[in-house]
Amino acid sequence: MTDALPPSLVFGVPISHVDNDSVVDRIVELATLGRQRGTTHQVATVNVDFLVNGLGDAAVLSILRRADMCLADGMPVVWAARAFGAPLPERVAGADLVPRLIEASARTGLRIHIFGSSADVAERSTALLHERYPGARFSIDPGPMIPDPTHVDDDVLASIAATGADVLLVALGNPKQERFITTHRERLGIPVSIGVGGSLDMLTGERRRAPQAVQRLGLEWVYRAAQEPQRLGRRYAHDIRVFVPHLLRELRSVRGRRDGADLAITVTGTEIRADLVPNGADGVHRHDDPAWGDAVSSITGGGDASLTITSGSLAPNDLAAARVAGLVVLARQHGVTVSSDGVDAWPHPLRPLGLDLGI
Template sequence: MTDHHSADRRQVLGVGIDALTLAQAVEVCADAAVAGRRLEVGVVNAAKLVTMSKDPRLSDAVTGCDLVLADGQAVVWASRLLRAPLPERVAGIDLFQRLLAVAEERGLTVYFLGARREALDAMLATVAERHPRLRVAGARDGYFTDEEQPRIADDIAASGAQLLFLGMTSPKKELFTAAYGERTGVRVVHGVGGSFDVLAGVTRRAPGLWQRLGLEWLYRVAQEPRRLGRRYLVTNVQFVLMTARAMLARTAEPAQPPAPAGGN
């Protein structure tokens, strides 16, 4: 991990989250890659904040990132209720896609790690179509053992990639970044979760209205009710309770100033 680059970090449910817009986050990451600075990006949504409250390893891995962004609309709403307002949601998939465009424009090399081989290949085809001049240093599926991780990190380092995108679930992507991010030799590491599957067409992303209403989780449940239904129900209730407790425990301190609306 390198020095923190954001000018303003807000405390939300005990986790420091950077008060940046999507445009600002893109610039911070792009500037780090061009300048050769190491930058580890972490993203949090309601479910992850609940898990972090119970899992010290995940909590340490996320809070140890140089940039921590609000990936869920519920986190933005909670920040405002807790008088630590964040300017907007910065979805990991949006940051991912914007960085691909920046990498193509500026000639930066990228490496993709994650997903099943079939989905990874489909995602690579989509990326090649959308960004024909993008320099892809390498790619590997996300199915590997703990014992293989050092070799994979060395392979990424040997590729010369400047940006690394991890299409893996939590906490695997956070723990890999914490343990081997520096060893990979890349400048920017961004865990993008299920974004590879979305670009591959394996899963569908919620329409914009669902996202703005904070119902992207419900759209995902509708696609995989048996796997995700109970998980989201439990974590959503726990997140509401965590926020309510934090509001009750809040002292009468002055509210933090509003975050900037946009631009650097």
């Protein structure tokens, strides 16, 4: 299952259309691809706090927009995608992802290294995960204090690279862990790197997770704030003050873009064209477009595919923009050549929508 549906745009960040089952398969695919091609891939677990950090820091927002996968690690992100007209299947929490990946390691032989956390939490996590998933291939290193994630001691980086991991989980908290991954991933040479924040703290019970019923209601953040009011109360209050007004402004902008151009996808052999066409043009499927699946198959099929994006003088609606983003991200992952015609001249192209596609 490789990106069966286009991503959803939330504040211009492409949130991958995956659920808690398919996300593990997708990460294993990226790890395999990285080993085969000698490439590295970054996965971000995006919650409201992360989006708010990005809104206040262009470098953080660029990391999110250029990641290979962004996961909806928070129900407000899922709700926002639904409000924008591009619903996601469910929340994919980093705290759930870690044990799922360790379970996949026991099943597939995937090698996982976890970097970060305290020495005590690392020791307890190691014992707990070995007990739950015998045969899993993983290691945990709490590592030293990392004041500046862009400047890390060479010995620390060498020790991570020496693990030979397929997947690196970095537990430094956002946005420090994402800066660490972006800065060092090529040197580390690990196929997939994922920021997982305080997932080990939750795994060991150092920090308590909300009951399942509270999680299903999307109120885990309220539960956590009640558990740690001094640490989280002020942060969440700030996040709400920033997130809600920005969401309302973005909803108004999205409505204004709904009459923007649609995207017509055609696949001829190994040539893929993604052309902006007037809204409502014949033969364009806004939902469940069979041509999307054909394009994905062509990009991921291992052949000599090429992707051309054209716009003329048209500007996209958000669904068209999300499809372009999804195709470009996939093309990057698989080494497919991407060319464009007229994209830089869009009256409000993907960059003003918040996407930095590098095309």
